[in-house]
Amino acid sequence: MSATVLPPPPLQSERPLLKKILEQTNASLSPVLEITRDNIAVVWISPLAIRLTLQMLKEDSQNCLMLFDLTAIDERDRIHREGQPASSFTVVYHLMSLQSAADEVRIKVALPDHSPSLPSISDIWPNANWYEREIWDLFGIHFDQHPFLRRILTPPTWTDHPLRKDHHARATEKPPYSLTEDQEKYEQDALCFDPSLWGMKRHSDHSDFMFLNLGPNHPSVHGVFRIVLQLEGERIVDAVPDIGFHHRGAxxxxxxxxxxxxxxxxxxxxxxxxxxxxxxxxxxxxxxxxxxxxxxxxxxxxxxxxxxxxxxxxxxxxxxxxxxxxxxxxxxxxxxxxxxxxxxxxxxxxxxxxxxxxxxxxxxxxxxxxxxxxxxxxxxxxxxxxxxxxxxxxxxxxxxxxxxxxxxxxxxxxxxxxxxxxxxxxxxxxxxxxxxxxxxxxxxxxxxxxxxxxxxxxxxxxxxxxxxxxxxxxxxxxxxxxxxxxxxxxxxxxxxxxxxxxxxxxxxxxxxxxxxxxxxxxxxxxxxxxxxxxxxxxxxxxxxxxxxxxxxxxxxxxxxxxxxxxxxxxxxxxxxxxxxxxxxxxxxxxxxx
Known part of the structure; x- marks a missing residue:
């Protein structure tokens, strides 16, 4: 990434998280700094450096650094991007330190239009798992080495990425819906449950898979929500939440x-x-x-x-x-x-x-x-x-x-x-x-x-x-x-x-x-x-x-x-x-x- 390194924002001494990031990203990685309207610092980092940077920040955080949010932006139709590196897709890591006052920073990574991808950080922050799946589902950005990269909010048979700018926003922008016999069979086959596809495996040599579907229509799950339970007797061996039944594209x-x-x-x-x-x-x-x-x-x-x-x-x-x-x-x-x-x-x-x-x-x-x-x-x-x-x-x-x-x-x-x-x-x-x-x-x-x-x-x-x-x-x-x-x-x-x-x-x-x-x-x-x-x-x-x-x-x-x-x-x-x-x-x- 080639861009001019901007001067640090005012009151950098009051932004310890930002200071730590700038110390860990050396000059060869060309971090680009900007301040948004909400006065939260944004640091642009090379895709090659993002995983190492986040790993060092996490190790140095004394268990008080939270990956607050992880999302993406389709930049391809955006006009006003003054001072930002060239980017077709941008992945945004929002970090929040809980040491005292809310100390927050956004780390952005610019990605190309063709086959955008980044290394997964789900082994660094476990909550990145669903966020990365959401980005893959809605934007089509791949996360290498992700343990279970499959759609999370849209059906498994969905063929596009809804939050891309070239995806329709209204049903009236598409032809009337039709379902052929072949498409119906394809949809029905997709409903078949294969434990291995859900990341489940045998936990005992003396027992077979035993599964219980809790939901998606069950009063105790508080909504349209499904949990696939793997059981040994009445003990839960594994549980996989299945969400997206209520997704409306807000x-x-x-x-x-x-x-x-x-x-x-x-x-x-x-x-x-x-x-x-x-x-x-x-x-x-x-x-x-x-x-x-x-x-x-x-x-x-x-x-x-x-x-x-x-x-x-x-x-x-x-x-x-x-x-x-x-x-x-x-x-x-x-x-x-x-x-x-x-x-x-x-x-x-x-x-x-x-x-x-x-x-x-x-x-x-x-x-x-x-x-x-x-x-x-x-x-x-x-x-x-x-x-x-x-x-x-x-x-x-x-x-x-x-x-x-x-x-x-x-x-x-x-x-x-x-x-x-x-x-x-x-x-x-x-x-x-x-x-x-x-x-x-x-x-x-x-x-x-x-x-x-x-x-x-x-x-x-x-x-x-x-x-x-x-x-x-x-x-x-x-x-x-x-x-x-x-x-x-x-x-x-x-x-x-x-x-x-x-x-x-x-x-x-x-x-x-x-x-x-x-x-x-x-x-x-x-x-x-x-x-x-x-x-x-x-x-x-x-x-x-x-x-x-x-x-x-x-x-x-x-x-x-x-x-x-x-x-x-x-x-x-x-x-x-x-x-x-x-x-x-x-x-x-x-x-x-």
Whole structure:
């Protein structure tokens, strides 16, 4: 790769991860440095150096360096790439250090159009396995020495790579679907199960393969999700998760919708998180456009996000108890969730999918009487949580089913990309709202709940304490809600007032274009991340100077967390796997996107 080495960004001393990378990549490898709109450093490294560089960083990290995300970009139609090396496809490694504050860096590798490939790093970071499979599936970039490189989100008979720019975005761009007898036989043959093709092998000389399909339609797998179990008696010898049944192409949709009209699509990713999904998306667009959000809108966003955190955690709490045999708690907890939804509906007009956040603020101001509604729940819910502690957490059967089951260490959590309650259950006091504050979280007081053992029980304990901390945050928002506007006065997000549109043609044209086509966002790249209900959720957006996103990358926590199922399930009973799956707290739309 030949390019000019740019000067380091400001405050390099405050970017220890970047400094370490630049020290390890010598001049002969020609690292190219750039700073994106989100002020995260990007280092371009030669394909020949990427594996060695990542390996050295991992060995020098003292078990605190996480491969947070791994994705790709089809650069072939992109116009604005000033200062970047020539590239047809770019693979992006997003690293995050968990030592103190969120120290992040992106490493990019430029690849050619013909037969793009890179060495696999799944032996360095185990969570790279699924990310590399996803890149192969959606972009056609091959990863040499990958242990199981096969499609992960699309069917095994799929013949193209959907996130390439030359792949259609709508069904209407293709001829009507037809299925010949030969094609039908080919599809049916592909459904036949061959254990060896799934990486399974005989584990005992005295037993044959014995398999059980858990899902894809089974209530305990929490969605359209399949786990292929290899059994010896009732003990699990091996487990292979099979995902993709819920894949809808959310990232592809982001490249065809306008910046505004894509907001409702984000609601459907973690469909229990509501506006929590809007949060990182609109923040990323605001970073690209240089939009400052008013203080009142910031605090309203935080208050709504924490209400949805409570609603989501109540679903987790109730269904987790149901999974291990308690039938009553889920009915009580869903009743309490309804109280949260009544508040959300009163404010947003919708319940589960309000799509209420806007670029530059929120859709409208709080309604009359909002404060009384919220205060009533703030006074009601803590007593209910105390009752649930007695009903569930102190129940000896529930404890026996969850304590010591599905445990992993802090080092394993970092290696597998675990974030959120699952990471804190291992004893690591790390929360993105504290370590990389966004919106107005730096103005609010709350604690970071942690566990000790990293097992199913501790993951539940952390979720419950997070409900209490969310109530604490919401109370501060109610007590200190600032006055002022709820939308930014910015031409790229807020149309002119309706009354002014009839005064002159320029204002009328501007209003019409903003509403019909949406804003034209300046070229650039930005990412925003939030501490979502299930872990860290981020949107990485690339604008090529148009009314739509050139590349929309959605990094969800559930995708990373489900990879751990084989590690957590080997040697345990089938019944214990149900407890493990429930304690992970995932949503399949969050996995498959």
């Amino acid at each position: 990232e592809k949709m982001g490249e065809r919708q306008s910046w505004h009209t894509y907001i409702p699509y984000t609601d459907r990713v973690d469909y229990l998180g509501g506006v929590m999904n809007n949060f990182p998306y609109v923040m990323a667009v605001e970073t690209l456009a240089g939009i400052s959000v008013p203080p009142r809108a910031q605090m309203i966003r935080v208050m709504l996000a924490e209400l949805f955190r409570i609603a989501s955690h109540l679903v987790f709490y109730g269904t987790m108890a149901q999974d291990v045999g308690q039938l009553s708690p889920v009915f009580y907890m869903f009743t309490d969730r309804e109280k949260i939804f009544r508040i959300i509906e009163a404010i947003c007009g919708f319940r589960m999918h309000p799509a209420w956040f806007r670029i530059g603020g929120v859709a409208m101001d709080l309604p009359v009487g909002w404060e009384g509604l919220i205060r009533s729940v703030l006074d009601y819910l803590p007593k209910r949580l105390d009752e649930y502690d007695a009903m569930v957490m102190r129940n000896p059967i529930f404890r026996a089913r969850t304590q010591g089951i599905g445990a992993y260490t802090k080092a394993e959590a970092v290696e597998w990309g675990v974030t959120g309650p699952g990471l804190r259950a291992c004893g690591l006091e790390w929360d993105y709202r504290k370590h990389a504050p966004y919106a107005c979280y730096d103005q609010l007081e709350f604690d970071i709940p942690t566990g000790q053992n990293g097992d199913c029980y501790d993951r539940i304990v952390v979720h419950i304490e997070e409900i209490r901390q969310s109530l604490r945050i919401i109370r501060q928002c109610v007590d200190h809600m600032p006055s002022g506007p709820v939308k930014a006065e910015h031409s790229l997000t807020t149309p002119p007032p309706k009354a002014r549109t009839m005064h002159d043609i320029e204002t009328l044209i501007h209003h019409f274009l903003n509403v019909s086509w949406g804003p034209v966002i300046p070229p650039g790249e930005a990412r925003a991340c939030v501490e979502a209900t299930k872990g860290l959720n981020s949107y990485s957006l690339i604008s090529d100077g148009g009314t739509t996103s050139y590349r929309t990358r959605i990094r969800t926590p559930s995708f990373a967390h489900l990879q751990m199922i084989p590690l957590l399930s080997r040697g345990i009973m089938i019944a214990d796997l149900i407890a493990v799956v429930g304690s992970i707290d995932f949503v399949m739309a969050d996995v498959d996107r």
